Structure formats: structure tokens, C-alpha cells
Amino acid sequence: MQTDLSAEFLATPEGERADAILRTCVHCGFCNATCPTYQVLGNELDGPRGRIYLIKDMLETATPNAAATTHLDRCLTCRACETTCPSGVKYGELLEIGREFLEHSRRRSLFARLVRWWLTHIIPNPGTLRRWLRAASPLRRLAPRHLRAMVRPPAAEDTSAGEGEVLLLQGCVQRVMTPEVNVHLKELLAARGVSARLDPNEGCCGGLSLHLGQAEEARAAMRDNLDQMDWSSAERIVSTATGCGVTLKEYDRALATAPDHAAAARGFAAKVCDVSELLHGFEFGKRDDLHRVAWHAPCTLQHGQKITGRVEDLLTGAGYELLPVRDGHLCCGSAGSYALLQPEIAGELKQRKTAALMEHRPDVIATANIGCQMHLGDGSAVPVVHWLQLLQ
Ligand code: SF4
Ligand code: SF4
CATH class of the missing domain: 1.10.1060.10 (Alpha-helical ferredoxin)
Structure with missing residues (x-):
């Protein structure tokens, strides 16, 4: 061109x-x-x-x-x-x-600016998000349909610290809504002789701001993480939310021209892996109560991180029957804050995705990102879980 x-x-x-x-x-x-x-x-x-x-x-x-x-x-x-x-x-x-x-x-309308402010100032702050959800969840039924997946009581926080060669980043939304996913990962790893630790100084990865065109705010969040977390002693850095993972893997690109952070960003990004990469080579068992799995690969895993087949291999290796899913390359409509900002298109995509996932009557739908899990889980006829929760 x-x-x-x-x-x-x-x-x-x-x-x-x-x-x-x-x-x-x-x-x-x-x-x-x-x-x-x-x-x-x-x-x-x-x-x-x-x-x-x-x-x-x-x-x-x-x-x-x-x-x-x-x-x-x-x-x-x-x-x-x-x-x-x-x-x-x-x-x-x-x-x-x-x-x-x-x-x-270009200046957006006051309402649009307020919504974007809320998205970039409340969601990336787990403490504030937790307080906001506690206050808003009793009014869930009054919330617009597309907001209900997000409005629910927060889960208890995992505050364990510990030592470990793997730095497990909790993510802003995941640590508030489904902290049990990371707790389960730590248990899976511990049973295989690998120790994972959290970092109390973890901040937002920057992904939310980046999607909304606020690149400078995103880069500031990235620099804060590099400066404040103890990441250099970790052998691997992992996130169980693929939406965070794709951003973490691209710190080197995002900060390539930052004079004081480019080298650190390269070192950091080189250690980041998806959890399916981290678990490659280990063997797992399956749960007795679930057998037929419809797998929804988040876009941030298959298109962003270009990882396909690894989760599928781990699930089938554990003994699950993986069902065929039509149009598996298509987005479910969650896409970070998209379902909140573009509810009609997101709703249509969710309907199409749900129909494709349910086609072969699964016991459970598995995915790898908290946004997809909440979006697809709201109103689903079968449980929608993080795929790690299926491993034993
Ligand atoms: S596939 Fe799309 S982005 Fe790629 S070269 Fe063709 S028009 Fe351009
Ligand atoms: S919505 Fe279309 S244009 Fe946008 S990233 Fe997805 S495939 Fe590309």
C-alpha cells in the first residue's frame, strides 16, 4: 500500500x-x-x-x-x-x-469520557473494584442486561505470598472474581514440585488502557510493574488470564523506545509464558463429574499469543472428550471492555458463540480468560470454567 x-x-x-x-x-x-x-x-x-x-x-x-x-x-x-x-x-x-x-x-462526549474513566480507574484497582462490587451487587437485577455479568459479589482475596521460582500474576479482574483459578494452579504446580509466588506490588498490566487508545497510561502501568515488582528473580512469569498474558508478552514492544525501561521490558517479556506453555510436559488427571468439554479459545490466546493446540492437548491428555466447535476462530464478544461499550454487537457474537459451543451438548464449557468466562457464563445452561479447573 x-x-x-x-x-x-x-x-x-x-x-x-x-x-x-x-x-x-x-x-x-x-x-x-x-x-x-x-x-x-x-x-x-x-x-x-x-x-x-x-x-x-x-x-x-x-x-x-x-x-x-x-x-x-x-x-x-x-x-x-x-x-x-x-x-x-x-x-x-x-x-x-x-x-x-x-x-x-478528538474529544469524546462527557458520558463517553466518564465511562472510560470508570473502566480505566475502577477495574484496574482490585481494592476499589471489590468495594464497588460489594455496593452494586445487591442491585444486580436493576443493572442493564449487558452489565449483569460484571455485577456480582467479589470472591475472597488470595493474600498468600510465599517463595517460588514462578511469579504468578493475578490480574485485576481475575483476582477479584475468580481467585480460585490461581489458587488451583499453585496447588497443581506444588504437587509437581514447582513453587509459585504472588507479588504484593503487582499492578494492572496496562491492557485495558491500551485497548482504549490510552497508550501513555498503559506504558506508565507497565513501567510501574517493572519498577515495583520483584520479577527478575523469577524463572518464569505467568498469568492465567490470556487477556493479561498477551499484554505482558508485549512489554518489550510497548516500551521499546522508553530510555530507562527498554532493557528491563525485554528481560521481563522473555520470561512471560502462558500457563499452557508452563504446564507443557506435565501429566494431569480429570474430574469424575465432567467428561464432555467444549473449548473456547480466547482471541488473546489463539490470535494474540498465536498459541493453539496446547490446552486441547492437556485436556485430552487428562482424559476429557473435546467436542468439535464450529467457527472456533471467532470472538465471543467479550474482548476486554468491549461487551460494556458495544453491547449489541457483543450480544450478537455471544449468541452465535454459545450456539456453536452448545451444539454437541457439552457437560462444561472451558476457556482461558476471565472476560470470556464471565461473558459466556452469564445465562449459560452449563458451567463455564477456566480450563485449569478441570485438571487434577
Ligand atoms: S488480508 Fe487484509 S490486512 Fe492482510 S494484506 Fe489483505 S487486506 Fe491487508
Ligand atoms: S474485529 Fe475484525 S478488524 Fe478488529 S481485530 Fe478482529 S478481525 Fe481484526
Whole structure:
């Protein structure tokens, strides 16, 4: 793709990177075939190729417009388009640059700014989120339908510290809603001679801000984690929420030009692994009460981290029957804060995903990210669990 970005923007690291990414796109449109929002909305501008054109136009003219805001907001950041693209276009990275440009050059409505403030100031603070949920959960029935998955009493916190060669990051939402997942992982590891520890100074990974175009806030959260956590003594760093994991693995890219943190970010990212990578090679048993599993691979695992097959191998190795799931590459609609900000599209995607997952009558649906688990679990006819909870 030919580009003509302004000399001023091209001189920035973001401009240089955006230009390089844009030039790799050959406008073939193959990516539209696997884009969930294109499938739901049928509009070229709600597919990756259309969004790439919108970003290109915006960066060339240095003029944000309402269309770019609408169609970039509707993107799930699922990165299915990256998996499909034959030219290797780094769409997710380009989208981050486009969204950051929009957030700096266009003022949203007061309501939109308030919602985004809530998302980036309440959710990433487990203590505040816990207090907010305690206050709001008695009113759950009054909450709009799309918010109910989120409004429920928080679980008791895991405050154990301990020693260990594996640093287990708890995540902001997961530690409040399903801390039992990480407790179970620690038990699984301990039974196999591996010790895992938490870090009391863990902060938000930065993923939520990054998705909302607030890249500077995201980078600040990343720098805080690098400065305040004891991560260098850990052999591996792991998160059981793939939404956090994909961001943690990209600290090196996000902080590549940060003078005081680039080297630390490279060292940190090199230690991060998904829990399915950490458990590779170990053997597990299965639960007696569940047999038939429908596996929902989060986009942050299969498209973001490019990991496929590992969880499936561990579950079948443990003795579960893994059922076929139609359109397994498609997003369930959760996508970080997307289900809260775009409830209609998220609801349609959830309906399609639930139908596909339930097609072969599973005993349980397993996934790997707290957002997908809560989104799919709300109103589900069968339990929706983290896949680790199926291992013994
Ligand atoms: S598949 Fe890749 S090269 Fe083709 S239009 Fe989509 S992003 Fe561009
Ligand atoms: S990230 Fe997902 S929703 Fe966004 S353009 Fe790519 S495939 Fe479509």
C-alpha cells in the first residue's frame, strides 16, 4: 500500500511504525472473511481492510473524523485478521497507533469520557473494584442486561505470598472474581514440585488502557510493574488470564523506545509464558463429574499469543472428550471492555458463540480468560470454567 504520512508524524516512532505496517497491506481483503464485526455488520468499514484505510487516511491528513471513531471503536481487537492475513500485517499494533491518535485529537462526549474513566480507574484497582462490587451487587437485577455479568459479589482475596521460582500474576479482574483459578494452579504446580509466588506490588498490566487508545497510561502501568515488582528473580512469569498474558508478552514492544525501561521490558517479556506453555510436559488427571468439554479459545490466546493446540492437548491428555466447535476462530464478544461499550454487537457474537459451543451438548464449557468466562457464563445452561479447573 502506498502511503503519504505527514513528515512530522513520520518522524515519530509511532509514525515510522505505522508507515511500515501500512506498506505491508496489499488490500486483498482476505482478512474480512474471518472478521467477526464484518460478519455481523456486513460493512466494509467494519472489517480490517476498511479500518486500515480509515487509519491511513486519518494519519495522512492528520484529521480524525467521526467515521474513524465509530468503526475503530467497533473493532474487537481480536486480531483474527492477523491470523488470516497472508502478508503478515500487524493490524493490532496499527490499531493501537490509530486509537492513540484519535484519543489525542478528538474529544469524546462527557458520558463517553466518564465511562472510560470508570473502566480505566475502577477495574484496574482490585481494592476499589471489590468495594464497588460489594455496593452494586445487591442491585444486580436493576443493572442493564449487558452489565449483569460484571455485577456480582467479589470472591475472597488470595493474600498468600510465599517463595517460588514462578511469579504468578493475578490480574485485576481475575483476582477479584475468580481467585480460585490461581489458587488451583499453585496447588497443581506444588504437587509437581514447582513453587509459585504472588507479588504484593503487582499492578494492572496496562491492557485495558491500551485497548482504549490510552497508550501513555498503559506504558506508565507497565513501567510501574517493572519498577515495583520483584520479577527478575523469577524463572518464569505467568498469568492465567490470556487477556493479561498477551499484554505482558508485549512489554518489550510497548516500551521499546522508553530510555530507562527498554532493557528491563525485554528481560521481563522473555520470561512471560502462558500457563499452557508452563504446564507443557506435565501429566494431569480429570474430574469424575465432567467428561464432555467444549473449548473456547480466547482471541488473546489463539490470535494474540498465536498459541493453539496446547490446552486441547492437556485436556485430552487428562482424559476429557473435546467436542468439535464450529467457527472456533471467532470472538465471543467479550474482548476486554468491549461487551460494556458495544453491547449489541457483543450480544450478537455471544449468541452465535454459545450456539456453536452448545451444539454437541457439552457437560462444561472451558476457556482461558476471565472476560470470556464471565461473558459466556452469564445465562449459560452449563458451567463455564477456566480450563485449569478441570485438571487434577
Ligand atoms: S488480508 Fe492482510 S494484506 Fe489483505 S487486506 Fe487484509 S490486512 Fe491487508
Ligand atoms: S481485530 Fe478482529 S474485529 Fe478488529 S478488524 Fe481484526 S478481525 Fe475484525
